[in-house]
Amino acid sequence: MKISINRLKQYIHLTETPEEIAALLTRSGLEVEAVEEFQSVPGGLEGIVIGEVLTCEKHPDADKLSITTVDIGKETPSQIVCGASNVAAGQKVVVATVGAMLYPTEGEPFEIKKAKIRGQVSEGMICAEDEIGIGTSHAGIMVLDTDLPNGTPASEYFEISNDSILEIGLTPNRADAASHLGVARDLEALLHRPICLPETQELKIEKSGPAISVEVKDPLDCPRYAGVVVTDLKVGPSPQWLQNFLRSLDLEPINNVVDITNFILHDLGQPLHAFDAEKISDGKIIVGKLPKGTPFVTLDEKERKLSGEELMICDPNGGMCIAGIFGGKGSGVSDQTTTIFLESAYFSPDVIRKGSQFHGLKTDASFRFERGTDPNMPVFALKKAVALLQEIAGGKVSSEIIDVYPNPIPDFEIDVEYGHVDRLIGKKIEPKEVKSILESLDIQVVNETEKGFKAIVKPYRVDVTREADIIEEILRIHGFHQVELSENLRTDYLAEHPVKDLNKLQYRLTEMLAGQGYFELITNSLTKPQYAEKSGYLDPKLSVEIYNKLSEDLGVMRQTLLFSGLEVMAHNINRRQTDLKAFEFGTVYQKTAEGYKEGRRLALFHSGDRSSESWLDVSKPFAFADLYATVEKILERLNIDNAQIHVIESAPLAYGLELKLGEKVLGIVGLVDDKILKLAEVRQDVWYAELDWDLLCKKASGLKKYQEISKFPEVRRDLSLVIDKAITYEQVKSVAEKAGGKLVKRIGCFDVYQGDKIDSGKKAYALSFILQDSENTLTDKVIDKTMSKLIQAFQDQVGAVIRS
Structure with a gap:
């Protein structure tokens, strides 16, 4: 269940941070599993302002460009080169200033920098709606009808919302807390602050309507x-x-x-x-x-x-x-x-x-x-x-x-004894505090005596019907942390809490990789300083230097498993052992501002041919798919199924993929760059993957998920798409999963074509879709409707042309 901090503030005055509120609620029984930041537009339009075009002239060296001066609320106007055909003097426009990070509707975020365009300085960018992520139009720049002063943040004009969202793992008994009002009621008791209920007025008939x-x-x-x-x-x-x-x-x-x-x-x-x-x-x-x-x-x-x-x-x-x-x-x-x-x-x-x-x-x-x-x-x-x-x-x-409402549901009346309160909680709670806690929870205390009292509970508290429930309410607001532990503790039953054995986890993967023909490497944690200095992607300042080094070749601790593995590759290749599959579990090291840090990594290496030449078949070199298939098997073995992938073309890889779990980088997979191979004196291609073993262990689950096999048959449909070469299969798959909904069980690509039968810069994907409904047999109408949604989504979102 998600709860908005902004909405909670409409009920109760909050000065605490979202994290402090989360800790408070968790301590009282509403477990906050995560605190997430929400922005109605990615980036919150930070660095983007309202401006006014003062002048607009044609660029002397480009027919389709204009040179504008724009008032963005500073002492001097900014010169901006604009390519939109509809820009003109006198317009109120949206301006991304230098340093602003833009999050377009499609594509990767990018930073606005001061630049020269065809010889003319450009200090910002006049934006179309798709360029700042608030729409899809790219027909021209946005022209605003507003009297807001120049320099006003665009977030004010577009009513951008920034919020913190609490993800609460609501237990079945707390039905009363399944709303913002319900959570606010708990905060009222925990913070000793009154809540403000929304006002309502008696309804007055304004117009006659149908009689119901x-x-x-x-x-x-x-x-x-x-x-x-x-x-x-x-x-x-x-x-x-x-x-x-x-x-x-x-x-x-x-x-x-x-x-x-x-x-x-x-x-x-x-x-x-x-x-x-x-x-x-x-x-x-x-x-x-x-x-x-x-x-x-x-x-x-x-x-x-x-x-x-x-x-x-x-x-x-x-x-x-x-x-x-x-x-x-x-x-x-x-x-x-x-x-x-x-x-x-x-x-x-x-x-x-x-x-x-x-x-x-x-x-x-x-x-x-x-x-x-x-x-x-x-x-x-x-x-x-x-x-x-x-x-x-x-x-x-x-x-x-x-x-x-013929029979109104009455309040619950519960007799409570102070002695029982003290016995079950394990410490004495003064009657004055008991009454204060209960009344802050909207529970009325009546008929008070030295021995106890009667509690009147509103019927929305379906979980508070017995004396023990009242005592639980007192305890969770008083605070479990305030109940001191006795010197002697005992329990009649200890629940089983399985602990991950990281050694067993590593051994399980070692067995799997060895069974697939991999050799395990164990290399030295000391390495050459030149690797960090000349590789172009490692920071030499982060290398942990050895003071009493035995030699310059072993002068620093390694920041990656790549170079020690490449040394093994070179050693074997130089001895004509050219077909190699290897893996290594090892530790990497770095300097930090606080001292040092280290982390465990899992590295995989492929080089040479995956199959030797024989009378049955010709030799076949390793390809990206061979290494990525192993990575997928590792994730499957660890029951990790939510990794996101992104294409990268940065050192140490010539090209490949980056895997992420949420915002954390899980690892990289791809072809090692020639510059890196030359540095390690390797004379043939090497495919490399490095995974964060600490993160894998943290996210690994020993539980597999099973579900009943559907009684209803699958249906297969195929589509052939012509799309731009820049569009990845992952993008296509993501579009299909969103558009197809739960009926699309599996998506496959069984053919890729690039050639003279289609336009240059294009490629064709042949895709298969397995459709299945777990509750009914699919009808032609439902199948056709689903495929129509997929076709429309491909056309709208990736510009696909459907081949018949």
């Missing part, structure tokens, strides 16, 4: 059902602040109506559902169950057979929504919707849990309903949502709030 009535046939499964009619809606994009909030939680904005319901869900923890009111037959909503086997088409266009046990929201013609789980295709909000019935309900956790499990549907709404929501929240959430609909979508309230 509600009949709840099963009050046990639906104790409370509320709703309101809103008319004159204009469905469209949400404002930037709402889009930024949703994106910070990894949610994609859809339209203002749906986005508001998602906002309320994550903000207050109350799921809402919007029905197109014109699609509700006879203006009547019926909450009940439908017969077993009844077909129902959900929003994802799948027909599902009902079990007869799930709760349904219906009209007289049939089902409109699987209550609390998933909406129906026939009643959803579309771009043409102008009137909605907005539902806010409290459903029994049991009925939602069974329905979700039966249909294999896990949604944000079902996540909350099946754990238990607040029965007192539906009307409050409705009022907040309607206020947003009025503000954002121009809606008008067209009915009173319908609130069917």
Whole structure:
């Protein structure tokens, strides 16, 4: 579950850093697994400002370039050479100043530097929207309609959002914390600061709309059902602040109506559902169950057979929504919707849990309903949502709030004894502190005596129903860390916590590599200083020098396993042992500002031929794919499946790939540069991989993931794409995985062509796609729709031409 720090600050005054808040929440039982930084635009448009073009003249030596002077709020205007055809004097424009880092919509980030273009100085760049990552247009520079002063940061104009996001591993019992309000309530108790609840006003009917009535046939499964009619809606994009909030939680904005319901869900923890009111037959909503086997088409266009046990929201013609789980295709909000019935309900956790499990549907709404929501929240959430609909979508309230709540759910009343509090916690907690903690958690303390008291708990705290639960609440706010350990500790049961044995891990890989024909190297950690001085990619200042060196050839500790391995390659090649496969586990060393650091590495070497000449076949030299296949097997053996790859053409490699896990570099794979080979006196090509063994050990998992084999068959479809040579297979694969969704199980490339039958600068990929649905047999309609999405994505994102 993701929580926005910016949104939390709307509830409670926070002066602590996100890391301090994360530590505080973790200590109290809401484990924060990660703190991530979010920027609505990569880089936050830092160094990019609003400017005004003062003059614009043609470049004397280039027909398509202009020389402009631009006021960016400094004492003197900046001269900028611009290639856009639409640049003109008097325009307000977006200017990237010298030193700014740009993150374009497509391509790698780059830094703006002062330069000379055809002999003319250029001190910055006037930007198009795709060049700063806020859109896809490259038709020309952006011309702004604004009165903002020159030099104003562009982040203010574009409403760029910077936020810190807490990733909370929510335990099943803490349903109350599945929202920003819920987390704020815990912070109120932990920080002793009041929270500010959002204000709502009584709704006033602004315009008459369709009359909607509600009949709840099963009050046990639906104790409370509320709703309101809103008319004159204009469905469209949400404002930037709402889009930024949703994106910070990894949610994609859809339209203002749906986005508001998602906002309320994550903000207050109350799921809402919007029905197109014109699609509700006879203006009547019926909450009940439908017969077993009844077909129902959900929003994802799948027909599902009902079990007869799930709760349904219906009209007289049939089902409109699987209550609390998933909406129906026939009643959803579309771009043409102008009137909605907005539902806010409290459903029994049991009925939602069974329905979700039966249909294999896990949604944000079902996540909350099946754990238990607040029965007192539906009307409050409705009022907040309607206020947003009025503000954002121009809606008008067209009915009173319908609130069917025949049997209000009472608060929990729990008797607590101070003696039990002290015994279970392991130390004496003063009654005054007990009361303060509980009241800060919205738990009322009444009937106080010397022996104990009665606690009144609101029903949204579904996990606090017993005396032991009350004591747990006291302890987690008081602080586990404040309970002193006794001198004698004992336990009746010790859980098994398997510890990674790094020696066994290394031995397992050694066996695997030896089984594939590799020889293991053990080389000296001392090496020549010249390697760092002349290689062009190692910093000699970081070499750890030996004071009492035996010789200059062994004068420093190695920074890489590459050169010691190349020395072994040269030794064998000089003795006509030219076909080599080797690996080494070794330590590398570097100086740091604090002293020294060392790290373990795994190096792989290929050189010569992978197969010897024989009467069966000709000899074949090693290729990149041979080495990379071994690297993939290593990652597979360690159960690491989330490595990202990037093409590199920098020393020590002539070309190759860089592997990363998140922001950390895992290693490199590729062909060693000729300059490096010459330095090590190696006279034939060497393929080399160096992996961070410490990082591999840290990320390695001994657990394999298994899943049931699908009962439904796979389908294969092939496509042939003509694309630019610069586009990598990884880019193509990434586009396919996003566009194809969960139906695309495997993607393969079975042919690559570059020749005179296609344009120069182009190449052709023949790709195979294995499609499979784990729940249904794929139909031609679904297959064709998926392939159409793939084709469109390839055309739009990588400029592919589909070959028939």
